[in-house]
Amino acid sequence: MTDSTQLVKNIPTASENRLHEASRISCYVNQHSGDKVADYLDSIGVTAYLETGRTIREYIEPKRFGFLGNTIKLQSNLSSIFRFTVHRKDAIAVMKSLIAIADLHTPGMGTIFSQDLLAYSETPLPVLENNIHVNRMTENGIHFLKDLSYVVCVLTGHEAGEQLAKTALELGVCVPLLTYGTGNDIRDQLGLLRITISPDKEVVHLVMPRQDSESIIKLLIEESKLDQPGRGYIFQTPVTLGHLDTRMKVGKQNHAASIDQIIAAIDTLKMGTDWRKRLETETRRKAVKPFLPDDNCEISVITEEDQIDDLKEICLTMGVSGAVTSKVLEIKSDRHMDERESLVRIEMSVPVSIADQLVDSLLQSGLVESIHLLNLPVFKH
Amino acid sequence: MIKKIKIPPEDAMRMIYGYAKSRIVEQAKSIAFIIIYLVLFQVVVLRVPLDNALGTAGGLTLVIFGLAFFLEGLVLGLMPVGERVGVKLPLKVGIVAISLFGFILGFGATFAEPAISALKMAGSTITAWDSPLLFMLLEHHSELLVISVGAGVGIAVAMGMCRFYFNWSIKPFIFITIPILLGLSLYASFDPNLNKIIGLAWDCGAVTTGAVTVPLVLALGIGVSRASNKGGSDGGFGIILLASAFPVLAVLSLGIYLNTQSPQPTTEKYFFSPEGKAIAGQVFINNDELEWHLFTHGTAEGRIAHFGDQESYEKALLSLENDPVMRQKYLGDMTLATWIIEHASAEERHLLVEANLEDTSVAPLTRVSETLKEESLAGMRAVIPLTLLLLLVLLLFLKEKLRYRDEIALGIGFTLIGMILLTSGIRLGLGALGTEVGKHIPKAFSSEEKFIGRVVIHDFDSTHLYKAVAMNGEQRTFFNMYDHVYDHDEVRAIAYHPNLHDVAERRYTHMLTEPPLFNKRYVFLGFILILIFAFGMGYGATLAEPALNALGMTVESITVGALKRSKIVQVVSVGVGLGICLGLSRILFDLPLIWLIIPSYVLLMVLTIFSEEEFTAIAWDSGGVTTGPVTVPLVLAMGLGIGGELHISDGFGILAMASTFPIITVLAYGLYSRYLQFQTLIDNSDD
Structure with a gap:
């Protein structure tokens, strides 16, 4: 696997001073x-973008009226992203500071991960070197997983x-x-007929x-029939370091620790997830042709809602087909009411x-606040 | 410019078909319950055949199409425009201008969707002597009533805007406003005149937030709050709660002010007698109106008192039959047949034995076209001014360009068509069905036979009469009769009234009556049956309520599907069902409304203390949206049917309860699901 920090060739010179090697x-x-x-990020002067989502877990409850066995339902919790x-x-x-603040050690509280990428933005990245709020100590045994996707x-x-x-x-x-x-597909090219197609997308x-x-x-593609047209698409990007929520099941529990907790503990002991290898092995995969194209990359853009139309036009002329738009809030301390x-x-x-x-034309358009370019590997179907 | 893709017509047709079908099927499902329920209840429980089944079916089809168009129109047109205005307004102008805009919008919405007709319907049975203040408010000061309700809604929307702008919590609003309302209501309950307007005030709060206003205000709120708060999921909610509470305040204040000029309640006899002329003069402008009220709302007692002596009383009664001018003067638009069946006492019926009871109602076709015409006007009034206001602000004031202009235009068109189809369909179909059932439902608990008409038996032979002796020795005259159409073997003994017998013409006028559903001893079964019926009807009607569906959609998208629309709609519908039960028991057992309102709202405030911020706003808002175009006519028809049978003066209070209980159920549901969420964070180590 290629190192994810590999640069795109020929970065436009004009934008070089706005280019940052960053971690998202x-x-x-x-x-x-x-x-x-939000308060913490505010206090260290980081501008963050907030989106609302929900995490889904299995909720296990004994069958009613004393029948044997359990019923499994899904349970949702609202999450701030x-x-x-x-x-x-x-x-x-x-990340360590956030883990401490949001109590992410406790299973079920949340997930945090970082991805190395290139960021283009007008505002420089925050300087955190001497910030007292940032935890630089290496105690409390937080172990980040590597090799995640x-x-x-x-x-x-x-x-x-x-x-x-x-x-x-x-x-x-x-x-x-x-x-x-909301999706950004052929809907706009249909004229008024577009109302027959819902623009709403669900992103997992x-x-x-x-x-x-x-x-x-591969399994997910089969399960949700993504190989049929109009169903959606799937892609992956590399994660540098991550600390994951392991609490997939809630409700009735028969043991001192759940299987998820045991897996998480072994992950920590083994310093990684390699031991979990299952399904298809690495060697077999190398033998066959890669299942997904591996020459895609993720570009994400933060922009004013009003600019969507112009951006869409740029994207369409460049031939971008897979894009999804979601509403975000800016968390920024010194923002004025108006x-x-x-x-x-x-x-x-x-x-x-x-x-x-694409990055070039996006920058030239002057419509975007920041661009994140996650270079490799992005698989797309 | 983005290139257009050409779609072949047949593919386009297929796309439109799939799109339309999914919407229509969804709405058909949402009203299926209430239709099946009403039909089954009428045919199986009350055993009354369906009247004009074809017309009703047509009306119901209109309702389904209306709901589909209306909701789709909201999603395509009104809600995006509302949100856009909400997002852009704070960028261009300060909070004062936003509040002003909110006030104009709220005030305008009240005029656009006048709930006053529903309130007048609820108050159509009130009498001037029992509740003079209430009567004056509805009949003579209805403009004042609308203005004060409008001001209430306007202030509510303005305050809601401030709340979003400054990111205030909703709870202080609740804990300040509601105790004031309860205190005022309690104060009003000690004054015999003001006591009567408590129901009106709380119902005003419930009905003012119409089907167009709710989604608009929600979208606007979402827009304003989008860029302002820290991403709480209560964005957009809370205005409807205020828009339900402030009009209560406004109406109660108006009532307290007008009370100084209004006479106190008195008896019917005194009110219409010459001695009571001074009081009557304060309520009625002239004698014609007084006499109209006497005939359409009063009883024989009042009429005797008014005309003084027996002779002029009988003369006036007979003039109903003989003199069209006098009939118009006394009865207004009411037909003589309706008057005799519904308002006349037994003696008066006997006196007017010659009158023709054949109903000369309008042909159904004229009714359809007339309804469509009326509802078109009402629909345009509800949709166009508000939409125009928003578009004007957006295009001229904010100088924004609209995305998807064609789509928004289509959406507004859909909303308008949907509104017209929906309200006409309700009048022709669902409302007619509801009125049918409402008319027959008192049968369930009534222990007396109900007068439904009369037949004249020609060539009546007096020799068929015979005497029967009661256990106390009293003797009465009877004759035997059988029904030649239905059960010709069954002979019934009929009590003979000499004054119905025209001996010279050998004619006897027989009064047709309907037997009660339950025997006298089992009347309580009838009460239980009615409460069950009321629950089901409230539940079913609310499932189809468009404003609630719009709220559900908003909740679903704001909580990213954690709270499903169907779940919210279900929980709210159960609440409405319970509320209508309670409101109806107020009418059945003549309970004072204040003793239903205070405990419910105290319970609500306790629940609110423990509830999360975002859930609180959603819950209180769902109370306001429940009483819309589907529920109100059905509920009022039933309430008035029952109230009329029991001689309760008004049908107020049901709607107020119907909008209180959904808040309770939603808050309780919120607490329950939070309890579940809490479980996800702790291990249940106890087993």
Whole structure:
């Protein structure tokens, strides 16, 4: 696997001073701890973008009226999703602080992970070197998992996301996170007929061991029939470091620790997820042709809602097909009442061959607040 | 420019078909319950055949299409425009201008969707001597009533805007407003005149938030709160709660003010007698109105008192039959047949034995076209001004360009069509069905036979009469009769009334009556039956309520599906069902409304203390949205049917209860699901 920091060739010179090698930290916590996280990020001067989602877990309850066995239902918890970028050297410290603040050690409280990428933005990354709020100590045994993959599934159809989340839970992948977004497909080209197609998309976010990702993606594709047109798409990006929520099941429990907790403990002991290897092995996969194209990259953009139309036009002329837009809030300390904006985040998965050009035209358009370019590998179906 | 893709017509047709079908099937499902329920209840329980089944079916089809168009129109047109205005307004103007805009919107919405007709319907049976203040408010000061309700809603929307702008909590609003309302109501309950308007005030709060206003205000709120708060999921909610509470305040204050000029309640006899002329003069402008009220609302007692002596009383009664001018003066639009069946006493019926009881109602076709015409006007009034206001602000004031202009135009068109189809369909179909059932439902608990008409038996032979002796030795005259159409073997003994017998013409006028459903001893079964019926009807009607569905959609998208629309709609519908039961028992057992309101709201406030912020706003809002175009006519028809049978003066209070209980159920549901969530964070180590 290539190192994820590999640069795109020929970065436009004009934008070089706005280019940062950064780490994007994504953190989703139970909504009750959302305020704590927002306040903390505020205090260290990080501008974060907040989206609302829900995590889905299996809820196990004994059958009623004393019948034998259990019933499994799905249970949802609202989550606040924070995304922000920091210098790569600060990433671990910030993540550790957040783990302490949002109590992410406790299973069920949330997930945090970082991804190394290139960020283009007007505002420089926050300087955190001497910030007293950032925890630089290496105590309390927090161990981050490496070699994880962040899989994003963008699905069409009401409740399609929940279905896929259920499959992921059944496969024991991770705690799925579901968000809503709007698609950016041929709908706009249909004229008024577009109203017959719902623009709403359900996005399922999964973080899983990289060695399993390809096989799991394959299963998910089969399960949600993503190989048929119009159903949606799926792609993955590499995770540098992650601390995952292991609480996939809630409710009745017969043992001192759940199987999820045991797995998490072994992950810590073995310093990684390699031992979990199952489904298809590495060697077999090398033998066959890669299942997904591996020359795509993720480009995500934060912009004013009003600019969507112009951006869409740029994307369409460049030939971008997979993009999903979701509403985000900016968490920023020094924002004045009358400069509030309605922001959106557009996440695209594009072939590397056009990534350069696309970033160029996006920058030239002057419509975007920041661009994240996650170079390799992005698999897309 | 984005290139257009050409779709072949047949593919386009297929796409439209699939799209339309899913919407229509969804709405058909949502009203299926109430239709099946009403039909089964009428045919199986009350054993009354369906009247005009074809017309009703047509009306119901209109309702389904209306709901589908209306909801789709909201999603495509009104809600995006509302949200857009909400997002953009704070960027351009300060909070004062936003509040002003909110006030105009709320005030305008009240005029656009006048709930006053529903309130007038609820108050159509009130009498001037029992509740003069209430009567004056509804009949003479209805403009004042609308203005004060409008001001209440306007202030509510303005305050809601402030709340979103400054990110205030909803709870202080609840804990300040509700105790004031309860205190005022309690104060009013000690004054015999003001006591009567408590029901009106709380019902005003419930009905003012109409089907167009709710989604608009929700979308606007979401827009304003989107860029302002820290991402709490209560964005957009809370205005409807305020818009339900402030009008109560406004109406109670108006009542307290007008009370100084209003006479006190008195007896009917005194009110219509010459001695009571001074009081009557304060309520009625002239004698014609007084006499109209006397005939359409009063009883024989009042009429005797009014005309003084027996002779002029009988002359006036007979003029109903003979003199069209006098009939118009006394009865207004009411037909003589209706008057004789529903308002006349037994003696008066006997006196007017010659009158024709054949109903000369309008042909159904004229009724359809007239209804469509009326509802079109009402629909345009409800949709167009509000939409125009929003568009004007957006295009001229904020100078925004609209995305998807064609889509929004189509959406507004859909909303309008949907509104017209829905309200006409309700009048022709669902409402007619509800009125049918409402008319027959008192049968369930009534222990007396009900007068339904009369037949004249020609060539009546007096020799068929015979005497029967009661256990106390009293003797009465009877004759035997059988029904030649239905059960010709069964002979019944009929009591003979000499004054119905025209001996010279050998004619006897027989009064047709309907026997009660239950024997006298089992009347309580009838009460239980009615309460069960009321629950089911409230539940079923609420499932189809468009404003609630719009709220459900908003809740679902704001909570990313953690709270499903269907779940919210279910929980709210159960609440409405319970509320209607309670409101109806107020009418059945003549309980004072204040003793239903105070405990419910105290319970609500306790629940609110323990509830989460975002759930609180959603719950209180769902109370306001429940009483919309589907529920109100059905509930009022039933309430008035029952109230009329029991001679209760008004049908107020049911709607107030119907909008209180959903808050309780939603809050309780919220607490329950939080308990479940809490379980996810702790290990249940106890087993």
